[in-house]
Amino acid sequence: MxxxxxxxxxxxxxxxxxxxxxxxxxxxxxxxxxxxxxxxxxxxxxxxxxxxxxxxxxxxxxxxxxxxxxxxxxxxxxxxxxxxxxxxxxxxxxxxxxxxxxxxxxxxxxxxxxxxxxxxxxxxxxxxxxxxxxxxxxxxxxxxxxxxxxxxxxxxxxxxxxxxxxxxxxxxxxxxxxxxxxxxxxxxxxxxxxxxxxxxxxxxxxxxxxxxxxHSQFSLKMLDHCEALDEMIRFIEKNNPEALPIVSIKYMFSNIWHLHSLMVHRKNIPDAMMVINRRVREILSCSKYLGRKRNLSEATKRILGDHYSSLYDQRRKIIILLFLLRRSLYFFFITLSCRDFAKRHLTLQRGKLST
Incomplete structure (x- = not known):
């Protein structure tokens, strides 16, 4: 039956x-x-x-x-x-x-x-x-x-x-x-x-x-994916830590993409800088799981048996993206700091002129 x-x-x-x-x-x-x-x-x-x-x-x-x-x-x-x-x-x-x-x-x-x-x-x-x-x-x-x-x-x-x-x-x-x-x-x-x-x-x-x-345009609900990624990496840390060199690749790629969207749409996001800062911290914190090429090779053979070459290509791209991310974030925050300083200075000068 x-x-x-x-x-x-x-x-x-x-x-x-x-x-x-x-x-x-x-x-x-x-x-x-x-x-x-x-x-x-x-x-x-x-x-x-x-x-x-x-x-x-x-x-x-x-x-x-x-x-x-x-x-x-x-x-x-x-x-x-x-x-x-x-x-x-x-x-x-x-x-x-x-x-x-x-x-x-x-x-x-x-x-x-x-x-x-x-x-x-x-x-x-x-x-x-x-x-x-x-x-x-x-x-x-x-x-x-x-x-x-x-x-x-x-x-x-x-x-x-x-x-x-x-x-x-x-x-x-x-x-x-x-x-x-x-x-x-x-x-x-x-x-x-x-x-x-x-x-x-x-x-x-x-x-x-x-x-x-x-297929929807960017909205704050897209941050649900960030939450899902954070929950996933914590689950793997607890239940299957030997897989971290593999799953960190998905985590990093997706988070870098979300970070880019957050920076582009930051004017429409409440407390945008707080949200962006958190994503940056999560990305940089997880970068330790990328480890050495050998770590990825061994984990892939034990868990998946193959697919090492495609994962290694993704890992290499992430390392490049991390380098570019650090540089772009440096200039991004420097630009914001200069802009904020200019705004405060201009406001102060206007205040003096009005008195």
């Missing part, structure tokens, strides 16, 4: 995409599904579409809740799920007809706690290759998968292209009110696994929308 899979779909104002998403789930070749549609306070017709599908397919459950964000919608779905396995699909995306059958078989054949598929980016109404074909399957330990996902080598931190054993989510939740929610959670789920099976078959279709969070 096949085990039931609970598929959780957070829904918010996606009336133009939702039917394609739901159809791709109900048409799965693996039919033992519990489909949980969590309407997160939609103001368009998305909620009604959910209710119509519920009447058509007895496997569908619909939950309507006040708008609380993607993380809380997923958490609501996890709490309501009764299946032995859990999967997530974002409501503007869709999936290959054999995705859950393939992932379930991978888990059974490899005795894994998580199975992960590849994904295809879809732009607009561009046609999608529907034949997934045979894929190569690689099995990692949980610790290997966590590190591989963090640095985006074979495993990924996306939550939606995977199938999980239900109990993995008993102690892990998505962070309320945060964007980049996957960056807070997926590596922790991997870390809790014994085995993770990964295929390069592209079974998930990731729709690219200009209005989505991932």
């Amino acid at each position: 096949h085990s039931e899979i609970s598929v959780i779909v957070p829904v918010y104002n996606v009336e133009h995409y939702l039917q394609r998403c739901i159809n791709s789930i109900i048409q799965q070749s693996y039919t033992h599904l519990e489909i949980i549609l969590v309407d997160d306070g939609s103001t368009d017709f998305s909620g009604r579409i959910c209710d119509l599908y519920k009447k058509r397919d007895k496997r569908i459950k619909v939950i309507h809740q006040p708008n609380s964000g993607l993380s809380e919608a997923r958490n609501t779905g996890i709490h309501a799920a009764t299946g032995e396995y859990i999967g997530f699909v974002d409501s503007d995306d869709f999936i290959h007809p054999d995705m859950y059958l393939s992932l379930y078989q991978m888990m059974e054949e490899n005795n894994s706690d998580v199975a992960e598929a590849g994904f295809e980016k879809v732009y607009g109404n561009a046609p999608v290759l529907r034949e997934a074909g045979g894929g190569n399957v690689t099995v990692y330990s949980g610790h290997q998968a966590a590190v591989s996902g963090i640095v985006n080598l074979r495993c990924t931190t996306y939550s939606w292209n995977k199938l999980y054993k239900r109990q993995l989510w008993d102690q892990i939740t998505f962070p309320k009110g945060k964007i980049f929610e996957d960056e807070f959670t997926t590596y922790k789920v991997f870390h809790a696994c014994n085995r993770v099976a990964v295929t390069d078959q592209k079974l998930y279709y990731y729709v690219q929308r200009k209005s989505s969070i991932a």
